[in-house]
Every structure is written in C-alpha cells, then in structure tokens.
Amino acid sequence: MSFHAVSAHRAQLGEGPFWDVPTQALYWVDIAGKQALRLLDGQLQAWRLPEHVSAFIPCERGDALVTLSSGVYRLDLASAALSLFCVADPHAGNRGNEARCDAQGRLWLGTMQNNIGEHGEDLPVTRRSGGLFRVDADARVTPLLHGLGIPNTLLWSDDGRQVHFGDSLDGTLYRHAIQANGQLDPAQPWFGPHGRGGPDGSAMDSQGYIWNARWNGSCLLRLTPDGEVDRIVELPVSRPTSCVFGGPDLTTLYITSAASPLEHPLDGAVLAIEVDVPGKPCHRFAG
Template identity: 75%
Template sequence: MACNAVTEHRARLGEAPFWDVATQALYWVDIAGKQALRLIGANVQIWEMPEHVSAFIPCDSGDALVTLSSGVYRLDLDSPGLEPRLSLFCVVDPQPGNRTNEARCDAQGRLWLSTMQNNIGLKGEDLPLTRRSGGLFRIDHDGRVTPLLRGLGIPNTLLWSDDQTTVHFGDSLDGTLYQHFIRTDGNLDPARVWFGPHSRGGPDGSAMDAQGHVWNARWDGSCLLRLTPQGQVDRVIELPVSRPTSCVFGGRDLQTLYITSAASPRNHPLDGALLAMEVDVEGKVCQRFAG
C-alpha cells in the first residue's frame, strides 16, 4: 500500500489523529511542539498552545477540546493561531509532574483521558520516566471527572467494542494492549492481556476498522500491526517512518488511513510527518465530545 506525506509539516511528537465526518476535517497535535493542527482540504491551520497538548477533539457545541498539561480546555476555533482563545473546562489529574496523553470519546460522547509522568522537557527534549503515576479518567458532558485506573506508565490506545461493554487500552511501558470489561456502574474490571509484547516496536495509538480489527502503531517499529478481534497478528503494514504514533480512518468513505509520527534519532526524511494511505477496509467513525 502506497504511503505518502500529506503536508510539509513535521512534528516533534505528532499524535492523536481525529477525523471529523461532519466537516471532513482531520485534527491532530504535536505534543512536544505545543501545537494543535487541523487539515481541511489542502489547508492546515495551527494553533500555538501554551503547554504540551496531547489531543484535539471537536465538540457538538462548535468549539473543540484541547488536553493540556494543566487541564482540559475549550478552544474557540475562530480564534487566531498565534492567540488562541482558551477557557478551562476541567482539571483531570492535579498530581504535580503529570501530563495528559491518550484521549478519545466513547459512543456517548464522553471524553476518556489518560495521564502519565511528564517525559518532555521545556525545549521538547526527552526526560526519564521514574514512576508509574498516570491514570485514566472519564469526563462527562458537564465536566464531571470520574477516575477509572491508577498506576499507569505510558497509557496509549483507547477503543471500544460495538456493544460498549469492553475497552481496549494499552500501556507502552508494559509493551502490552489490554482489555477491560466495563461494568454497568461504569467502572472497569481488572485488565486482561489482549496482545503482549512484539518484536516490531512498542504499542502506541490505534484505530479500529469496521470488521473489529485493531490497527496499532508501533513506536520504533516502522510499521502498523493489524490485529484480529482475538488479538492475533493479521498483517504487518510497513511505513516510511521510524516512530509511527497513532492512526485514524478518514476520507469520504473512511478508507483513508491517516498516520501520525514522531521525530527520531534515525533522522528519516519523513519522521514527524502526517502520512496517508488508501486501505481495503472501512474504518469506524470518531465520536465528537457531546458538550
């Protein structure tokens, strides 16, 4: 499958692609570069954030959520890129030294947001991880925050089964993707291993196709793994980047796979690029925040 860079932009740590069906727009972030980006047609708009930003998700109300280190903020999408208008929506994890990471909305439009020990310096440099201080939280439409998991290392991947009874959730520090059963009270059962460590890099973000297969980006693995619903490798999709970070299905038929990536010591020409490839299966729709 041919894979090409969509824009000239190169991120330090591209992440969290989100395809908005209603506007045919792609949202993503550069965490280390403190940028929230939106692609409509061939036009890229960039909002410069005051802090590291891990996700950029449009809302039913017409604005968008950005998950910054200090909390979740609403961003006025009509505000200029160099002077974004931000208003605090909620504080999720007040633990000093933590930052936000993976974030997605479930079928009810509630935001699930993970946190981790901050591993990015003021100039975008890597900082060592010394503790498992992260958590997973659910944020309702009114900003109410419910803690779900604690003691996480590098949380990545958030995907739900069609019946919304199971969530796929990963921890890159473990090299493992897990499944949690969602109880009727909204809390999570203990994790069970769904896909363990693999020789082709560590697990990062993922997308799910209409057949229930998970497409998992492999950090330092230069590929995606397409995994069956049973957690077996169906195929390996080679990529022209060293560190793919996540992916999402987009385009009018949801058969364009957009892939974010990060800079790498290998200095591959496309490292940090937003990539796109046409695939042979339709993907699932991203959910906006219902607030």
C-alpha cells in the first residue's frame, strides 16, 4: 500500500480522527500538544486549547465539541471561544480519552486516569478510575461503565444493539449488548491480546470488519465480525493511535499516530491510504 502524510504537522499524541461528510473535512487532536486540528480544502487550521484535548467533533448547529480534562466544551470555530457544555466524569485526576458519537448523535466518552504531564511527558497509569459516559444533545449525562483503565475504540452495530469497546490496559477489545433502557450488559471479550502491540482506536468498514490501530505495533489489524485477524496492514509509524474512513467515497483511511522513542520520520503524522472497501461514516453531535 502507498501511504502519504496529509500535512507537515507532527503531533506528540495524535488521536481522535473524525471525517465530516458534509464539509469533506478531517478533524483530529494532539492530546499532549493541546491542539484541535482540521484539514479543510487542503488548508490546515489548529486551535490551541488550555488543557489536554482528546476529541474534536463537529456539531449539527455549526460549532464543535472538544473533550478537555475538566469537561466537555463547545468550541466556536470562528472566535475560538470555549463554553462548558457538561462535566461527564467528576472524578478528580481523570481526563477524557476515547470519544465518538453514535447514530443518534449522542457523545460517548471514555475517561481514564490522566497519564500526561503538563509538558507532555508520560505519567504511569496506577488505577482503574476511568468510566464510560453517554452525553445527550441536552447535556444530560448517563454513566455506563466504571473501573476502566485506558478506554479505546467505540463502534456500534448497524442495528444499535451492540457496541465494541476496548481497554488498552487489558490488551482486549470487548463487545457489549445495549439494553432497551440504554445501559450495557457485561463485557464479552471479543479480540486480544495480540502480539502486534496494544489495541488503540478503530474504524468499521461497510462489511462490518474492524480496522484496529496497534500502539507500539506499527500496524493496523483488520478483524472479521467474528474477531479473527483478516489482514495485517504494516505502517511506517511506530505508534498508530486510531483511524477513520474518509474521502468522497469513504475509501481513504486516515490514520493518526504519536511520537515515539524510535523517532521514525512519520511518527506523529496523519497518514492516508486508499483501501478496497468503503467505511461507515462518522456522526456529528446532535446538539
């Protein structure tokens, strides 16, 4: 496969890629660098934020949500003004990590013990203080899971009855049935651990296969709906962190990555590759 970096930007900890179909724009974040980034019509724009940011998701009303350490905020894209939308996780010392919207436009936010120092340095994860929360368009917060280590991957079945969710501290991707009242059944292990790195963020294609970024594994794993490895996609970065399908036909796979001690030239870049199957679209926040 042929890879290219979408811009010259290199993140300390690139994460949370989101493809906005209406505007054909790519959104992502540099968590450690406290930046929200957007590539629109070939132009890169960055918003500097006061705290670590784990997700940057456009809203139906025209602004965007950013998940900061102290809460979920609205970001005015024109003025860069921030306004607090809600505090999903009140646990002191936690930060947001994985965040995506379901087909109803509700934000699902996984949180964890903060593992990033003020200058971007790594801090150890010593407790399972994270949780999973659902945030509705009216800012109502519903707790779903607790006792999480490092939440990663949020993908839903087409019928909305199941969610794939991972915990990198376990090296495992799980599957939860979603109850009629919106709560989750207990986790069922679905995939992992695996020798090629730890599970990070993922994207789902139109065939229901999951493309999982492997932290410290320099690859993506394409996983069948039954949780078997279909293929390994080798990458020119040490720490791929997540991926999303984009482009006019949703056949461009965008892959975020982080810096690493190996200092490969593309570490921290967003990579783009063309794949042979289209992906499923991202959903904006409904509020």
